Structure formats: C-alpha cells, structure tokens
Amino acid sequence: xxxxxxxxxxxxxxxxxxxxxxxxxxxxxxxxxxxxxxxxxxxxxxxxxxxxxxxxxxxxxxxxxxxxxxxxxxxxxxxxxxxxxxxxxxxxxxxxxxxxxxxxxxxxxxxxxxxxxxxxxxxxxxxxxxxxxxxxxxxxxxxxxxxxxxxxxxxxxxxxxxxxxxxxxxxxxxxxxxxxxxxxxxxxxxxxxxxxxxxxxxxxxxxxxxxxxxxxxxxxxxxxxxxxxxxxxxxxxxxxxxxxxxxxxxxxxxxxxxxxxxxxxxxxxxxxxxxxxxxxxxxxxxxxxxxxxxxxxxxxxxxxxxxxxxxxxxxxxxxxxxxxxxxxxxxxxxxxxxxxxxxxxxxxxxxxxxxxxxxxxxxxxxxxxxxxxxxxxxxxxxxxxxxxxxxxxxxxxxxxxxxxxxxxxxxxxxxxxxxxxxxxxxxxxxxxxxxxxx
Amino acid sequence: xxxxxxxxxxxxxxxxxxxxxxxxxxxxxxxxxxxxxxxxxxxxxxxxxxxxxxxxxxxxxxxxxxxxxxxxxxxxxxxxxxxxxxxxxxxxxxxxxxxxxxxxxxxxxxxxxxxxxxxxxxxxxxxxxxxxxxxxxxxxxxxxxxxxxxxxxxxxxxxxxxxxxxxxxxxxxxxxxxxxxxxxxxxxxxxxxxxxxxxxxxxxxxxxxxxxxxxxxxxxxxxxxxxxxxxxxxxxxxxxxxxxxxxxxxxxxxxxxxxxxxxxxxxxxxxxxxxxxxxxxxxxxxxxxxxxxxxxxxxxxxxxxxxxxxxxxxxxxxxxxxxxxxxxxxxxxxxxxxxxxxxxxxxxxxxxxxxxxxxxxxxxxxxxxxxxxxxxxxxxxxxxxxxxxxxxxxxxxxxxxxxxxxxxxxxxxxxxxxxxxxxxxxxxxxxxxxxxxx
Ligand SMILES: [K+]
Ligand SMILES: [K+]
Numbered sequence: 001x002x003x004x005x006x007x008x009x010x011x012x013x014x015x016x017x018x019x020x021x022x023x024x025x026x027x028x029x030x031x032x033x034x035x036x037x038x039x040x041x042x043x044x045x046x047x048x049x050x051x052x053x054x055x056x057x058x059x060x061x062x063x064x065x066x067x068x069x070x071x072x073x074x075x076x077x078x079x080x081x082x083x084x085x086x087x088x089x090x091x092x093x094x095x096x097x098x099x100x101x102x103x104x105x106x107x108x109x110x111x112x113x114x115x116x117x118x119x120x121x122x123x124x125x126x127x128x129x130x131x132x133x134x135x136x137x138x139x140x141x142x143x144x145x146x147x148x149x150x151x152x153x154x155x156x157x158x159x160x161x162x163x164x165x166x167x168x169x170x171x172x173x174x175x176x177x178x179x180x181x182x183x184x185x186x187x188x189x190x191x192x193x194x195x196x197x198x199x200x201x202x203x204x205x206x207x208x209x210x211x212x213x214x215x216x217x218x219x220x221x222x223x224x225x226x227x228x229x230x231x232x233x234x235x236x237x238x239x240x241x242x243x244x245x246x247x248x249x250x251x252x253x254x255x256x257x258x259x260x261x262x263x264x265x266x267x268x269x270x271x272x273x274x275x276x277x278x279x280x281x282x283x284x285x286x287x288x289x290x291x292x293x294x295x296x297x298x299x300x301x302x303x304x305x306x307x308x309x310x311x312x313x314x315x316x317x318x319x320x321x322x323x324x325x326x327x328x329x330x331x332x333x334x335x336x337x338x339x340x341x342x343x344x345x346x347x348x349x350x351x352x353x354x355x356x357x358x359x360x361x362x363x364x365x366x367x368x369x370x371x372x373x374x375x376x377x378x379x380x381x382x383x384x385x386x387x388x389x390x391x392x393x394x395x396x397x398x399x400x401x402x403x404x405x406x407x408x409x410x411x412x413x414x415x416x417x418x419x420x421x422x423x424x425x426x427x428x429x430x431x432x433x434x435x436x437x438x
Numbered sequence: 439x440x441x442x443x444x445x446x447x448x449x450x451x452x453x454x455x456x457x458x459x460x461x462x463x464x465x466x467x468x469x470x471x472x473x474x475x476x477x478x479x480x481x482x483x484x485x486x487x488x489x490x491x492x493x494x495x496x497x498x499x500x501x502x503x504x505x506x507x508x509x510x511x512x513x514x515x516x517x518x519x520x521x522x523x524x525x526x527x528x529x530x531x532x533x534x535x536x537x538x539x540x541x542x543x544x545x546x547x548x549x550x551x552x553x554x555x556x557x558x559x560x561x562x563x564x565x566x567x568x569x570x571x572x573x574x575x576x577x578x579x580x581x582x583x584x585x586x587x588x589x590x591x592x593x594x595x596x597x598x599x600x601x602x603x604x605x606x607x608x609x610x611x612x613x614x615x616x617x618x619x620x621x622x623x624x625x626x627x628x629x630x631x632x633x634x635x636x637x638x639x640x641x642x643x644x645x646x647x648x649x650x651x652x653x654x655x656x657x658x659x660x661x662x663x664x665x666x667x668x669x670x671x672x673x674x675x676x677x678x679x680x681x682x683x684x685x686x687x688x689x690x691x692x693x694x695x696x697x698x699x700x701x702x703x704x705x706x707x708x709x710x711x712x713x714x715x716x717x718x719x720x721x722x723x724x725x726x727x728x729x730x731x732x733x734x735x736x737x738x739x740x741x742x743x744x745x746x747x748x749x750x751x752x753x754x755x756x757x758x759x760x761x762x763x764x765x766x767x768x769x770x771x772x773x774x775x776x777x778x779x780x781x782x783x784x785x786x787x788x789x790x791x792x793x794x795x796x797x798x799x800x801x802x803x804x805x806x807x808x809x810x811x812x813x814x815x816x817x818x819x820x821x822x823x824x825x826x827x828x829x830x831x832x833x834x835x836x837x838x839x840x841x842x843x844x845x846x847x848x849x850x851x852x853x854x855x856x857x858x859x860x861x862x863x864x865x866x867x868x869x870x871x872x873x874x875x876x
Contacts, residue, residue, distance in 0.1 A: 284808050285801040322784050345783035346760050363723040370722050370809050
C-alpha cells in the first residue's frame with residue numbers, strides 16, 4: 001500500500017479512468033440503447049465521460065437514443081461524478097471499518113480542495129447527507145410541479161423526476177425531454193426549483209456546510225464570503241445583461257416574477273447547462289458574456305467546473321490592488337498570500353491557453369467558424385454543457401478533444417498539473433485562513 | 439517645476455494629449471482634405487490618434503480622402519508617435535543645452551521601459567540616429583523597388599517612398615495605395631523589405647542597441663535573448679500556420695522563396711498592420727491565431743504595442759515552472775523575480791479584461807457579431823491596425839472606444855496604471871539584470 005501513501009495523485013486519475021471505462025462499457029451493452037446494439041464506442045465513451053464529468057454535452061439525443069438501462073447508467077455516473085469519486089471511496093472504506101490513512105485523507109482534501117485534514121471523514125458524511133436531503137427536496141418539488149409525469153405510471157414518473165433533480169443538483173444538465181427545460185419555460189416555479197438546485201450545487205460543500213450544517217452565518221469564513229460575493233455579482237450582471245439583450249425577443253412582456261426568475265436562471269445555468277431556449281437565439285453580446293461566465297464557472301469543492309469564482313475574485317482583487325498602487329491583495333481586511341495570487345493567475349492563464357490551443361486545432365481540423373467552437377470548448381473545459389449545437393456534428397477528432405477537455409476540466413487544471421508533476425499533497429499549506437484556488 | 443520633478447507621469451499623458459489635439463486640429467484644416475473642409479471632428483481625431491499611436495486603423499481612405507498636407511501631418515504624427523514623445527522632448531531639451539533633471543530622466547526610462555537612468559541621453563541620441571539610418575536604408579530600398587512611383591515626378595515619388603518606409607519602421611501600417619501592400623504582393627523583394635523594416639522596429643531599442651551599436655552579440659542581455667527567442671518562435675509558428683491554412687488558396691504554387699517571404703510577412707505584420715490581401719479571406723483558425731499574435735504584440739521599448747513578447751515569455755515560463763513543480767521561474771540560468779512574474783500576469787489579465795469589456799459593449803451597442811469586433815478591439819489595443827473592415831462602419835460610440843483603446847495601448851496598460859496610481863517612477867528597481875514587462 002506504499003503506492004497510495006506516497007503518491008495519492010494517480011489514485012484520483014485511476015479512479016476517474018476506471019469509472020470512465022466502466023461507464024463506457026455499460027453504455028456499450030446492447031440493452032443500453034433503444035435500438036439494441038446501436039451505440040458506437042465513441043458515442044458510449046463521450047456520453048459516459050459527459051455524465052461522469054457532469055458536463056451534459058451530448059452526441060446523441062439522451063431521451064430517444066438510450067434505454068431506461070442507459071438512463072440509469074447516466075444517472076449513476078452523474079451522481080458518482082458529482083459527489084466525487086474520492087468521497088465515495090472514503091465512504092466505502094469507512095463502511096468497511098478500515099482506518100483511513102493520512103495520505104488518503106490528504107488526497108480527499110486535495111480533490112475537493114479542502115482546508116484541513118481533520119474532520120474530512122465527518123465532512124464526507126455531511127456531504128453525502130446534505131446531497132441526499134437537497135436532492136430529495138428537489139425530487140419532491142419537481143414531482144409536485146412537473147406536468148404529465150405520472151401519465152406512464154408512478155415508477156416512470158419517479159425516475160423522470162429523480163433524473164432531473166440529480167442532474168440539476170450535480171450541475172450535469174442531462175435531460176429526458178429532448179429539449180432541456182424548454183417545455184417548462186413558462187412555469188416560474190419549475191424554473192425557480194432548477195435555479196435553486198443548480199445554485200446550491202455550485203457553491204461547494206465548504207460553503208454549504210457553513211450555511212446549513214454549522215450555521216455560523218455571522219462568522220462565515222473568508223472563503224465562503226468570497227464565494228457568495230462573486231457568485232452574487234455574476235448572477236446580477238448575468239441576469240441584467242440577459243434581460244437587456246432579450247428585450248428584442250419580448251422578455252419584458254412576461255409577468256415580472258417570471259422576468260426575474262427567467263433572467264436569473266440564465267446566469268445560474270452557466271454551471272449546469274440546462275436551457276429554456278436554444279443558445280443560438282441569444283444576442284451575440286450575451287453569448288460572449290456567457291463564455292466568460294462559463295470560464296469562471298462554479299466554486300471550489302462544488303459539482304461545477306471552470307477556473308472557479310474564488311480564482312476570478314482573487315485576480316480581480318490583485319488587479320485592483322495594483323491599480324491602487326498597493327502591494328498587498330486585501331480581502332475583508334485580510335491579506336491574500338502572494339502564493340495564492342500567483343496560483344490564481346497560473347490557473348487562469350493555463351486554462352486560457354488550453355482553450356486557445358483546443359479551439360485553434362478543432363477549427364483547423366474541422367473547418368468550423370470561431371464562435372461556436374470557442375463556445376463548445378469553454379463549455380467542455382468548464383464542464384458546463386451549454387452547446388451551440390456543433391458537438392454532435394464534430395468528427396471523431398473533435399469529439400475526442402471535447403471529451404478530454406471535459407475530463408481535464410473535472411479533475412481541474414491545478415489538480416491535474418499537481419498530480420502530473422508528482423508532488424505530494426501539501427498538508428501544511430491550507431491550515432490557516434486561506435483562499436481556495438482552482 | 440516641482441510638478442515635473444515629483445510626478446513625471448502626467449507629463450507623458452499631457453504630451454500625448456497635446457500631440458493628439460494638435461494633430462486633430464491640423465487634420466481639421468480645410469486644406470488637409472482633397473475636398474476642402476470635408477473632415478468631421480471624429481474623422482480628424484480618429485485619424486490623428488491612429489497615426490500618433492502608430493496603429494493604422496482608418497475610418498476614411500488615406501490616399502483619396504486626405505491631401506498632400508494631410509498626408510504630411512499623418513507622416514509626422516507617425517514619426518512622433520513611433521519615436522516616442524518623451525524621446526523627442528528630451529532631444530529638444532538637450533539641444534537647448536538644459537541640464538536634464540533626474541526625475542525627467544527617470545520618466546524617459548519608464549516611458550521606454552528602460553533599464554537604468556545612466557546613459558539615457560546617449561540612448562536617445564542612438565535611438566534617433568538608428569531610426570534615421572534604418573529609415574534611410576528603407577527609403578533607398580523602396581525607391582529602387584516600388585514600381586511606377588516616379589511617374590508623377592521625383593518629389594511625389596520620394597514622398598510616397600518616405601511615407602511607406604516611415605510607416606513600416608514605425609509599425610504604423612498607413613499606406614497611400616488604398617489597398618495596403620496588395621499591389622506589391624507578387625514581389626518577394628518589396629515584401630521582404632517591409633518585413634525587415636517592421637521586424638527591426640518591433641524589437642525595441644534596447645535590443646537594437648545591443649545588436650547594432652554595442653554589438654556584443656555573444657553576451658546579449660537576458661532581456662534581448664528573451665525578445666529574440668519569443669519573436670522567432672512567434673514568427674515560426676505564425677508563418678507555418680499561415681502557410682498551412684493558405685494552401686487551399688494556392689500559396690504552395692508560388693516560387694518557394696516567395697512562399698517563405700510571404701508567409702513570414704503575415705506573422706511579422708502582427709505589429710504593423712500592413713496586408714497583402716484582405717484579412718477576411720484568411721482561414722478562421724489563422725484569424726484566431728492572429729488575434730493571439732496581435733495580443734502578444736511587439737517588444738518593450740519598441741514602436742509596437744500588445745502585452746509584449748517578454749511578458750508572454752515570462753508567463754509561459756511561469757506556467758512551465760509550475761507544471762514542473764518548481765517554485766523559481768528560470769530563464770537562461772537566471773531566476774526571474776516573483777514581482778516581475780506577478781506584474782506579467784497582471785498586465786495579461788488587465789489587457790484581457792479590457793479586451794473583453796470593450797468587445798462586449800461595442801457588440802451590445804453596435805449589434806455586430808463577435809469575431810470582427812474582437813479582432814478590431816485587439817487590433818486597436820495592441821496598436822496593430824489590421825482590420826476586418828468594420829471600423830469605418832462603427833457608430834461614433836464605437837469609433838471613440840476604438841480610438842481610446844489605441845491611446846491606452848500606446849501608453850501601455852502598465853504605464854497607464856502606474857501613472858494613474860500616481861506612483862513615482864521606481865528608479866532602483868531596474869538596476870540589475872531584469873526582465874522588462876509591459
Ligand atoms: K454541466
Ligand atoms: K500598427
């Protein structure tokens with residue numbers, strides 16, 4: 001077991017790989033598709049990868065192509081991917097009564113980007129309980145709201161509801177309607193439930209624990225406050241510009257509650273990839289804003305991807321400090337360590353370079369125009385799943401690139417670099433009040 | 439004179455503003471246009487700004503709209519803008535026999551991003567002499583090569599030649615042909631002369647001095663080596679992908695010398711903005727690559743803009759160091775200071791944010807698609823002047839934004855922030871072997 005103790009990094013990658021291969025294999029089974037045996041290796045791998053990384057990009061229609069068995073595999077992959085394989089592994093080990101080694105604990109802390117090693121086991125329990133409670137509330141809410149789901153019996157209705165609640169909370173964006181949330185676009189209540197589920201899932205378990213478990217709302221950690229500020233700012237800016245750029249399509253003629261919920265949903269879905277309308281009808285300027293919002297993504301330790309809200313917040317604070325001629329990057333009267341700032345910049349630049357290189361080569365090989373390729377690449381790397389509709393039309397080369405970007409995005413640029421560089425999890429670094437990057 | 443000694447920054451801005459206003463005024467004069475009195479304030483301001491910042495974006499055709507007087511104003515603005523107003527100011531002061539104050543010297547060092555205060559006066563002399571020699575060689579070369587320029591007499595021929603040599607060396611990209619270098623696209627010799635003039639102008643005077651004045655080729659400074667490496671790498675990558683993406687337009691059927699020169703020119707023109715063919719016929723993937731190459735731009739202390747080759751080199755080295763798990767960013771066996779690395783990241787991110795915000799608002803207001811707006815915004819901020827043809831069609835709002843971006847780009851994001859923050863020029867910082875950023 002020396003391997004696991006000294007180099008925990010590869011275990012993460014191997015677990016992802018194992019789940020990826022298992023998922024692909026299961027989706028290749030004849031009874032995974034409606035037409036028996038019709039899934040190609042690429043279709044199965046892409047779909048399994050998309051579900052495991054909770055991205056939601058698809059190359060075949062989820063509802064009509066995959067069978068109930070296929071849908072179940074996708075549901076499980078989303079849940080496994082969302083909760084985090086390492087959390088699952090620890091759970092299994094705990095259930096078996098095994099003493100968790102320090103090296104292994106450090107790994108979970110690293111995978112979820114967590115502060116300290118102490119209390120990881122407790123955290124994992126809280127994570128799972130919280131996830132199940134929120135998903136259960138989501139299932140109940142959707143069961144009461146979604147129209148016509150009981151038409152084919154209660155079992156199918158319950159599966160349909162569960163699938164969407166899990167897909168929403170884990171920010172996966174998979175749907176069984178064939179057109180995402182378009183059928184429910186006129187119901188403020190349904191859109192609101194999805195918005196809340198996606199939002200909670202995108203905050204990260206550190207924030208959720210502080211908000212819902214320990215409930216010390218007046219003394220939130222530096223990390224949680226930064227997450228809540230940046231998330232709120234993006235939600236505000238995103239909603240506002242969605243509203244402004246959608247007036248020409250008559251959004252201002254809806255009831256005002258629906259205007260609010262509908263606009264808010266468009267900003268929040270940047271981490272999940274559900275849509276109420278085709279992305280292609282959005283104004284060009286809002287598409288550009290969405291590319292940035294997707295790139296920023298969710299918060300550390302959450303089900304979402306992207307460079308993370310705290311990373312974005314840190315670089316904005318750093319630029320602002322520089323503009324004001326200050327050497328220290330200050331947040332809520334605390335100084336952010338130079339190392340954190342540098343790390344934030346490295347994450348942003350590495351992700352941007354990855355986006356550039358991928359976009360360039362996909363365009364070069366596929367001969368496709370700039371905007372949809374950039375959109376799809378950012379959507380994949382940030383595990384968003386919003387699409388301008390080109391993913392299904394890409395050649396095998398393009399689909400493999402998009403698939404690899406989803407995997408890289410889920411593992412995280414920073415984690416991937418750290419793992420590949422073969423460094424040990426740095427246990428001492430995250431001890432004090434510190435900002436999570438990447 | 440206390441003002442100049444304690445706060446030199448505003449002097450730079452004021453000088454630019456003064457030159458900008460004077461240029462605008464001169465182009466507003468009735469005899470500046472072919473049709474007397476036909477220039478609007480916006481046309482005159484935009485053209486003066488474009489010439490002063492050596493960008494080359496235009497809203498009216500240079501050749502048919504402006505008179506010989508107008509062309510002369512543009513020529514002088516390009517020369518003033520390229521050489522740098524502060525170098526000019528110092529020259530004037532030296533000529534008047536005034537003792538240059540330390541504060542003022544520091545300013546020039548800052549404006550040209552130079553290493554040390556000692557030797558600034560000598561440097562300025564070298565800069566001017568070098569500029570004039572290179573431009574003279576350019577004029578002679580072009581006078582021998584350009585076809586049909588003597589048809590309207592030697593005076594007009596000489597002006598035509600001088601205009602293009604100055605425009606090329608100062609990376610301005612203004613032309614009197616009405617279609618840039620398209621008339622000369624079949625002459626390897628002419629394209630080669632332009633390529634060399636642009637390339638030399640983009641290296642920066644520190645590098646030029648080491649290459650041509652002190653000639654210590656075997657012991658080039660860290661700075662010069664980084665400049666030459668990054669410039670070569672971009673030239674190689676840019677030429678290669680221009681070639682690859684242009685085979686469908688038959689570039690591989692040209693004589694091989696012409697293939698080489700022609701492809702090299704397309705990578706080098708990223709700092710000047712001359713073209714041999716409309717930008718719009720380029721492959722989408724090459725347009726994306728060009729956006730990055732423009733964003734990177736020229737080298738510090740040169741006539742060009744962008745985040746600068748050394749900034750790009752530094753962040754690449756920093757990312758590479760991080761991937762390898764190293765804490766030190768090492769270049770040619772020297773460690774780059776953390777402060778330099780952080781500064782490089784701040785320049786990149788600030789420039790990227792500026793590009794994003796400008797692109798977003800121009801798209802929002804003008805209702806134009808993503809790609810040409812992004813291209814034009816990057817072209818303006820990096821004072822490149824390549825255009826997808828939308829600048830002339832923008833509303834006043836869009837043209838003012840583009841004009842302001844050119845000014846910000848010429849002053850430099852870093853310098854502008856430093857000046858606005860009201861900090862003193864840091865004299866002690868650049869004393870030892872160090873990397874120039876921004
Ligand atoms: K997603
Ligand atoms: K230019």
